[in-house]
Amino acid sequence: MAHYSLIPNFLYSSTSSSRRTKIVEDVFTDVAVESLKFMIPSPSESGRREIKMFSPAYYVACGVGGSICCGFTHMLVTPLDVVKCNMQIDPVKYKNISSGFRVTLKEQGVRGLYKGWAPTFLGYSAQGAFKYGLYEVFKKYYSDVAGAEYATKYKTLIYLAGSASAEVIADVALCPFEAMKVRVQTQPGFARGISDGLPKLLKSEGVSGLYKGMVPLWGRQVPYTMMKFASYENIVEMIYKHVVPTPKNDCSKSLQLGVSVVGGYLAGILCAVVSHPADNLVSFLNSSNGATVADAVKKLGLWGMCTRGLPIRILMVGTLTGAQWGIYDAFKVSVGLPTTGGVAPAAVPAS
Numbered sequence: 001m002a003h004y005s006l007i008p009n010f011l012y013s014s015t016s017s018s019r020r021t022k023i024v025e026d027v028f029t030d031v032a033v034e035s036l037k038f039m040i041p042s043p044s045e046s047g048r049r050e051i052k053m054f055s056p057a058y059y060v061a062c063g064v065g066g067s068i069c070c071g072f073t074h075m076l077v078t079p080l081d082v083v084k085c086n087m088q089i090d091p092v093k094y095k096n097i098s099s100g101f102r103v104t105l106k107e108q109g110v111r112g113l114y115k116g117w118a119p120t121f122l123g124y125s126a127q128g129a130f131k132y133g134l135y136e137v138f139k140k141y142y143s144d145v146a147g148a149e150y151a152t153k154y155k156t157l158i159y160l161a162g163s164a165s166a167e168v169i170a171d172v173a174l175c176p177f178e179a180m181k182v183r184v185q186t187q188p189g190f191a192r193g194i195s196d197g198l199p200k201l202l203k204s205e206g207v208s209g210l211y212k213g214m215v216p217l218w219g220r221q222v223p224y225t226m227m228k229f230a231s232y233e234n235i236v237e238m239i240y241k242h243v244v245p246t247p248k249n250d251c252s253k254s255l256q257l258g259v260s261v262v263g264g265y266l267a268g269i270l271c272a273v274v275s276h277p278a279d280n281l282v283s284f285l286n287s288s289n290g291a292t293v294a295d296a297v298k299k300l301g302l303w304g305m306c307t308r309g310l311p312i313r314i315l316m317v318g319t320l321t322g323a324q325w326g327i328y329d330a331f332k333v334s335v336g337l338p339t340t341g342g343v344a345p346a347a348v349p350a351s
Contacts (some may be wrong), residue, residue: 008176031290033267036121044062046062050336051335051336051337054136054140058136058337059133059136060133061331061332061335061337062132062133062135062136062332063129063130063132063134064129064331065132065328065331065332066128066129066130066132066133066178066328067125067126067129067132067326068125068328068331069127069128069323069324069325069327069328069331070085070124070125070127070128070129070131070132070134070328071121071124071125071128072121072327073124073320073323073327074120074121074124074318074320075117075120075121075124077316077319077320078113078114078115078116078117078120079101079113079114080312080315080316081116081120081181081316082104082112082113082114082115082116082185083097083100083101083104083113083312083317084100084312084313085182085185085186085283085287085309086100086104086185086186086281087100087308087309087312088280088283088284088308088309089186089283089284089287090278091308093189095314096170099171100312108188111235115149115184115193116180116181116182116184116185116193117177117193118193118194118195119177119180119181119184119193119194119197120177120181122177122194123173123174123176123177123178123180123181124174124177126170126173126174126177127174128170128324128342129170130166130169130170131163131166131167131170132166132237132328133166134165134166134169134170135162135163135166135229136162136163137162137166138161138163138165138166139158139159139162141162142158142161142162143158144268146158151245155233156230156233156234158224159229159230159233159234159262160226160229160230162229163226163228163229163230164222164225164226166225166252167218167221167222167224167225167226167305168218168222169321170221170225171214171217171218171221171222172214174217174221175210175211175213175214175217176210176211177194178213178282178286179195179201179209179210179211179212179213179219179286180194180198180201180210182213182282182283182286182287183201183286183287184197185199186273186283186286186287187287193233205289212286213282213286216281216282216285216293217278217280217282219278219281220275220279220281221275221278221281223274223275223278224271224274224275224317225242225271227267227270227271227274227275228267228268228271228321231266231267231270231271232263232264232267232321232325232340232341233340233341234264235266235267235341236259236260236340237341237342238339239259239262239263240259240341240342244259248339248342253333253339256329256333256339257326257329257330257333257339259339260325260326260328260329260339260340260341261322261323261325261326262322263325263341264321264322264323264324264325264326265318265319265321266318267321267325268317268318268319268320268321268322268351269312269314269317269318271317271321272310272313272314272317273310273314273318275303276305276306276307276309276310276313277305277306279309279313280296280300280304280305280308280309281293281296281305284296284299325340328340
């Protein structure tokens, strides 16, 4: 008898326990025909426009949603990013958040707060597409490899492995834009933006200059994304279990999206703390020609790497992550897909 993986459906399940038990019985009764036909109708339509779960269209939709939510949100918080990067590079001049804004406005005007918006938008749009789209690909793949029973039992490990795998690839797309962004934001006179900065960087350092921060970027983004997805999935599950009095499927779409934003903001705080030392490294390496990781550790110190610029990064990342999950899930709902996360999946007995 052929083996059919059932766990992806349950990883996304948000039904009550009694309904979920009925679903398990129905699936086992007609698994050979129906397990690969799970469809999610659009809540905004009375018709039958549907995207088949785990189909190419599903992964493309997740990628598009990820690109939208990451590109626009990162671009909108560019002023916070400018101040944060300058606080990391020159803490004497940019002592805190308020002085960082004051000095930047005095020396560069409002335009100075939006330096680097173009590489930020392009880089994080590309990264978001790969991160969210491939997360769904890897989450299903690792669920299939683990099998129904173990994927349910160790669902957090599935979230961690899927998000880490996706982020490693997504950062390859992000790294050149991140290098440009930091140069534009922290080196006055280097360039106005990506159009004149990219040729200048390529001429002075070659292609390797665009990727010299690759390893620190992985060190920042991979733990960040693992925390972002695993904590979000579990936080949302706990909200529906302990805070919201009704099952997820019985909640309005606006309430579900509100849960997405709250869960995302809480996950973002954890993300900021975990990834902040590597964020300081990325800023230091991209703003100092010829600098090494050892130079950064020597100058910043371990405590400085963990704390310098952390309050503003918590504000920035918490806001970013909450907004991203809200936008991402709103996009999924608009194309007929369920919001991310929900009630814990039911344990599926081993066949």
